[in-house]
Amino acid sequence: MILYKTVDLFAGIGGIRRGFELTGKFKNVLSAEIDKYACQTYAHLYGENPYNDVTTEEFKKKVESTDYDTLLAGFPCQSFSRAGNEEGFKDKTRGTLFFDIADIIERTRPKSFLLENVDNLLSHDKGKTFKIILETLCLELNYKVIGVEIDETGNLIYENSNFMRNSKNFGLPQNRPRVYIMGFDKETFNEKIENLPYVELPRVRGKDPIINSLSDAIERGTSKEFYVAQGYLNTLKKHRDRHKNKGNGFGYMVLNLPGEEKQYSNALLATGGSGKERNLIYDPQPDFYGLMVKGKQTPLNNEGIRHMTPQEWGRLQGFVGYAFLNENKVDSFSFPEGLSNTQKYKQFGNSVTIPVIEEMAQFMIQCLNFLESRH
Template identity: 65%
Template sequence: MYKTIDLFAGIGGIRRGFELTKSFTNVLSAEIDPYACETYKHLFDEDPFNDVTSETFKKKVEKTEYDILLGGFPCQAFSIAGKKQGFEDRTRGTLFFDIADIINRTRPKAFLLENVEGLLRHKQGQTIRVVLETLINELNYKIIGVEIGENGIIYNPRDLVLNSKNFGIPQNRPRVYLMGFDKKLYGNNVNSLPIANLPQKKEGLPLYKDLNDLLEFGANPEYYLAEGYLETLKRHKNRHKGKGNGFGYIIVNPPSNDKPISNALLATGGSGKERNLVYDFQDNIGGMEVKTKRTPLNAEGVRFMTPREWGKLQGFVEYGFIENGVDRFSFPENISKGQQYKQFGNSVTIPVIEELAKSMAQCLAFLEEESSTKNLIL
């Protein structure tokens, strides 16, 4: 059983994906958002409140026996003004610097880092290049999908991106994943791993045939848009359409699409929800008056997805926390619906992480076997 630490933990999606494989157990977590910490405590019976950037936490990691570092990190610009041009100069002040610093101090056997797809384009590709150069050249790790050529690192950006829609979940959510193995520990065996690229799909039947298979039709009236609000969204979209822009609300399960999927869930409230509206027709909904809305409900059956549906789109609900046939996922009572949307939107898709964890376990088994064989020969 490999021991993991869970950095920038959110509500524990990466941790849970690894736990599902039965090959990993978590020993230390770090998250500073108080609401996310409440949910994390509720789910894992562990308080993750730690600041990754603090020397106190880094000392705690140094004293913790662990094997695998897990974490996502915000996409931030790096300075290139440092005199030494090492990662301490180039990345200081960013959260990636703190990850690199912890890796440098503690030398985990492997790591998995997650980020938005925009990382690949950030600063015209400069940011991802600094990240990869730091991990490969300075920290001496092998990154799956990245090779070293005469003129430096070589990679196809598409090899670093996995999309939730290929892992049984009807959500178009491309994300960057960097899986690394310690070359200092395992030597050239890292160049003979059983996988050359990250898994691009989940084997077997999808969890849901499409978005309509996931949606829970007949939702509470509170989720339906007020007529006035829907008209405002239509006007806004038409204004931008006239300018040639693609901004505006999106209904993701139109009758014309027989295999609908959602757009990427976002950690922001309004805009993220408006680009994932759905049709859910119910008799007597149109014209209904709801106290919290200024105008009656729309007659087109247009509503927001519910937090529970977002939870299914991230693999938390009806997948990640099923034990003995019972889904034990829930939020603490004090977590508002707004926070529920934010926490799901800010998380990872658990089935994607689970497949990555399986691949990592396969690679680690290979590396440990090769290392033990080498020691026997010696």
């Protein structure tokens, strides 16, 4: 069995790595993450400390001396400079984290890569940011990016929809559109890459859903700490009403009110805040109504409204109940002891939906099998 070696940049808690590992065809050999708490969870899950800073020359030298095939990166989106064009991508992207990815790709020439980012990347700076990224990868670094063609005059031809995929189509009930960019090295695969028959990233999960409905992701009878204080709930209602009066659709959302059940959750966000407020749950436990709970300024609400738990977020991202099941279907996912709920929400919200990544990895294997075949 061929094992491709991966380098995992901006690793978070290893969601992209895990999606690739689930195929049985990829093995991770180097990781990079600088968030203290994400590093703790990563080490807890994989038995290795990923602490490395992608932006440093020390780390780039480490990648140069590492034998690997595939670069993985869920990189943060930053504003790009519109500086001069003397150095191509180095000039246009300097000071951004994409520059560091491009620099590592140029130095090490991996056979393939998968980059992941928020959906706003497509519209950022009226599409100029995304265009610079694709021009860098295709024209400067000479990679074939799935979903991009180059015309006779060297202009890129692509549709934004070629790169947008949504978690709700990959077996989990979460509305989470994200951008995925996959590329293969023209210098490694030469003319064969022009005959690659796989021209579109997967749009759906090729197997049965992992969770059939949103209600299946929800656990009943959680502890009182997750219930919303009445004063806070009143504030959320006032905030929503204010926006509603202005014609805006912002505001909190309860996903499973009787008769109003939603099919999908809203996107889980690393900031917690709106990611939590737009994913509230109706889970009545009358014994909790009116209780004072440490850390809350007013009594618990008497409407049965609570936040989702970190465990529920983990299910919607494919960490809990899927990606870490052993051969006996026992779930081995856990966080390090003592990690706060705030960090758990942040880590899940910052992560990828693992089954989407798994599908991308399966697609990459198909491409690599074709490119590396002898005929």
